[in-house]
Amino acid sequence: MIRRLTWFNATALTFGFTFLYLPIVLLIIYSFNESKLVTVWGGFSTKWYGELMRNEAMLDAAWVTLRVAVFSASIATALGTMAAIVLVRAGRFPSRTLFSGMVYAPLVMPEVITGLSLLLLFIAIGLDRGMLTIILAHTTFAMCYVAVVVSSRLVTFDQSLEEAAADLGASPLDTFFSVTLPIIAPAVVAGWLLAFTLSLDDLVIASFNTGPGATTLPIKIYSAVRLGVSPEINALSTILISIVTVGVITASLLQKRLVRRGYQVE
């Protein structure tokens, strides 16, 4: 059914999207501002992007962030996928509902609590805070998202495919790598991208678990802004927004392709 856009719907849409995206659009526009004053338009320029490239501290932070995101996303994907498989496949075992609840709980857990509890854990086991702790912390909360994405794919997975593989002589491990994984790959990649972007823009959990020499970009931006917003930060944020946007769009396209290619059970 195709409905026309009534003036009411159009207005609602306009207001909604303005509300959502006006701040971001402003930020992007001002990142091309010639003037040093954030609120005064001084003509178009890309000079702040150039400034940014010369800012050692910022680049360091970006490098740390990137490494943290890649490592934590990869570990979270492996763990999250395994968790999803167990939860969807393992049939009924005692307290299964409890387990699946516990995997999903961190999704709604306030970040402050996640961050704080991890911090306490790291102190308790005497792990020095630094990049490693941030990676571990990000892995912890991102793996829940991966588990959700992958298990939503697995529930529609036709298990007779795995039986067919076994029937043709494939061992369980062989079956996993040659049948299950290729088929759920789009969901796994989508999960990785989600974990990657989540790690990229996390401030709260990272600031709880950061240590010397492990300043991530969001932490750096936050502390820089406290000294005053510079157009350089705008430029950096614009770059970050682009990366995150590309990640999210790719993830959702992968999900779509999965449906379109008939990977779903008929």
Add this chain to the structure above:
Amino acid sequence: MNEQSSTQKRNQQTVSGNSSTRFEKEGRTPIVEFRNVVKQFGEFTAVDDVSLKIWPGEFFALLGPSGCGKTTLLRMLAGFETPSSGEILLDGKNILPVPPNKRPVNMMFQSYALFPHLSVRDNIAFGLKRDGMTKENIEARTEEMLKLVRMENFAHRKPHQMSGGQRQRVALARALAKNPKLLLLDEPLGALDAKLREATQFELVNIQEKLGTTFIIVTHDQEEAMTVSTRIGVMNLGIVAQVDTPAGIYENPSSRFVADFIGDVNLLEGRIEGEAKGKHAEGNMLFAANGIETTFSARCPDQLEAGTTCWLAVRPEKIAISKEKDTKAVNQVSGVVDDIAYVGNLSTYHVRLANGRVIKAQEVNRRRVENREITWEDEVWLSFTEGAGLLLAE
């Protein structure tokens, strides 16, 4: 046409030769043997104490209503389910400890279960690659299989780019590729339309004859079971009700359920009056249907005592219908035509007897419908021979 006559010929051979009993006598090892196999899902018994022997080279059909345990039986054979009790032997060896990937059995799944991320060729080669064959051998065998199911031109397609019939052929090729001793087919033709279904049935029979593989096919289509198989096992509520050749099942059903399930049958309740007399009536008993004066002479393999309650089973096509009383007929009863079902080549007359029961009598339409001499509400006589009826205790 050719193919059709070949299957029929084969069926007749097995009827007369009855190779399975011969094998039994010769003390051969069955390729599959179920020994008192029980499968329970929680409280529910899906397969109830099944004992069954299947011989090498057979095309064995498992037939039965939905939910009677056919798939469960196959899945236990393939190794996807473990029996709650009992033994399953393959070539005389207990296979229960063997995991599915190590059993010399291949299965064609009801849903085909083709790997969506692999091409037709790779689907077929999947099992071969796990057999440690050389690359050349794998390629040669894959080509051979593609040719067998006539899918050479589709080798590069992915499963979602093919029709149901093509997928089904690929699934068959994939299951056959490893040259298994035993091929299990779970409703392989369920998704096909009638024409394609028939063509594929003959194709299956041809392939089976060419390769000599033992086939076990699950179906709930009795016509399909009759067409393709050498023997049929009729299942009901988890038990195997009867195992026999298609003709044996049709002509000598051992129970009311089997008689009713395979083909169309008239069942009349009554009791045994005593032994029948007559030239062709050896072993026959006299049967009195409840609420009718006349008695009928019918075969009685169960040797029921006089006075026992039982059922008379007669196939509609074995009942003749006419307007005049036949003076020579042994079994004869009158009634009124209630309804006539016309299906082109055949007409089925529904005749109401004095006791209110409706009997179906089937006639070939030699004349055009307009010239039919029997119509609604006519008083008619139904007759059948002494060999046509069968008395069943249960």
